[in-house]
Amino acid sequence: MKFLDQAKVYVRSGNGGAGCVSFRREKFIEYGGPDGGDGGRGGDVIIECVNGLNTLIDYRYQQHFKADTGIHGMGKNRTGADGADIVLRVPVGTQVYEEDNETLIADLTEIGQRVLLLKGGNGGFGNAHFKSSTNQAPRRANPGLEGQEKWIWLRLKLIADAGLVGLPNAGKSTFLATVSAAKPKIADYPFTTLHPNLGIVQIDGNSFAMADIPGLIEGAHEGTGLGDRFLGHVERTRVLLHLVDGSGEEDPGEAYTIVRGELEAYGAGLTDKPEIVALSKCDALTEDMIAERSASLEAACGQKPLILSSASGFNVDRALRMIMRAIDKDKQDAANEVPSQPEEGWRP
Numbered sequence: 001m002k003f004l005d006q007a008k009v010y011v012r013s014g015n016g017g018a019g020c021v022s023f024r025r026e027k028f029i030e031y032g033g034p035d036g037g038d039g040g041r042g043g044d045v046i047i048e049c050v051n052g053l054n055t056l057i058d059y060r061y062q063q064h065f066k067a068d069t070g071i072h073g074m075g076k077n078r079t080g081a082d083g084a085d086i087v088l089r090v091p092v093g094t095q096v097y098e099e100d101n102e103t104l105i106a107d108l109t110e111i112g113q114r115v116l117l118l119k120g121g122n123g124g125f126g127n128a129h130f131k132s133s134t135n136q137a138p139r140r141a142n143p144g145l146e147g148q149e150k151w152i153w154l155r156l157k158l159i160a161d162a163g164l165v166g167l168p169n170a171g172k173s174t175f176l177a178t179v180s181a182a183k184p185k186i187a188d189y190p191f192t193t194l195h196p197n198l199g200i201v202q203i204d205g206n207s208f209a210m211a212d213i214p215g216l217i218e219g220a221h222e223g224t225g226l227g228d229r230f231l232g233h234v235e236r237t238r239v240l241l242h243l244v245d246g247s248g249e250e251d252p253g254e255a256y257t258i259v260r261g262e263l264e265a266y267g268a269g270l271t272d273k274p275e276i277v278a279l280s281k282c283d284a285l286t287e288d289m290i291a292e293r294s295a296s297l298e299a300a301c302g303q304k305p306l307i308l309s310s311a312s313g314f315n316v317d318r319a320l321r322m323i324m325r326a327i328d329k330d331k332q333d334a335a336n337e338v339p340s341q342p343e344e345g346w347r348p
Helices: 174-181 227-235 252-266 286-301 316-336
Strands: 006-013 047-051 064-066 084-088 095-098 104-108 114-118 149-156 162-165 197-203 206-212 239-245 275-282
Touching: 006 084, 006 114, 006 239, 047 095, 047 104, 047 239, 064 084, 084 149, 095 286, 114 149, 114 316, 162 174, 162 227, 162 316, 174 197, 174 206, 174 239, 174 316, 206 316, 239 252, 239 316, 275 286, 275 316
Parallel strands: 006 064, 047 084, 162 206, 162 239, 239 275
Antiparallel strands: 006 149, 047 114, 095 104, 095 149, 197 206
16 A cells, blocks of 8 residues: 555534524414525544554545535424534544645544534524514525635644654665564665654564654755655654664764754754664674774764674664663653643632
């Protein structure tokens, strides 16, 4: 199934039904009077977070969604039926933006969460609504109110506990395939990964979700390569595992600095997240090369990097335990945060 994490759709709520002008006409009943019913309400536009979806591919093939119009009122004081609502079903982690793609409307992070996007128009009053002692035979009725319409952007951000970042061919997909049942594409050329992958990792009886995104290159925030749009999928993570290719021709310290620069240019607090730095593909290096490149990477990142090999499994479990500890610490810190109490103002 094709991965789609962004879609622009048009939504419109239903118009309200018109009121009815009607009079009761029955044999042997002299004073029938007005009996026109009210129109029904137009349908609402609702967005709902559901289980079983992991992409916005459904909105690639249908971009227009319109709720039903309310039924018009009828004689014998019959109110028209309300129009049916239209429900947009989206995966967990979907954000809804206005047409400018900047103003956030809703952030759906839990299964079953529902948000009313557009409200349907009210139904119009029938002529029975306007009868009075001075106007006993009104011949007027209100039309229903029109519904609302707008274009919105749907943007999916994967819900994961840990995220993998690094330059292309740093070994991110190989690492994810090693520690989970995910099957990302793996090859010996850059930009093998063209869309994010998600895997469930288990270690010491615990489990967490890990997200792998396409590699970043210098200038990604300006659109170079695949750009930095996929960084949105690691915004919600609690910890980042930064893989640096130890077998590449590029200096590990410089490779680390490039990726950190792109994370800083993207913003969204990515540089503030806990980071575990690892020198990957160490099985292809000699001990002297490992020492030299590890020292270069340590000088750039300010911490001793983890020596890692996904192919041989060297230090893979250790990396997972470090990630698990960082996740637990972040959860503990979040639980210990005391919400700030508003200052008590003057009371009469």
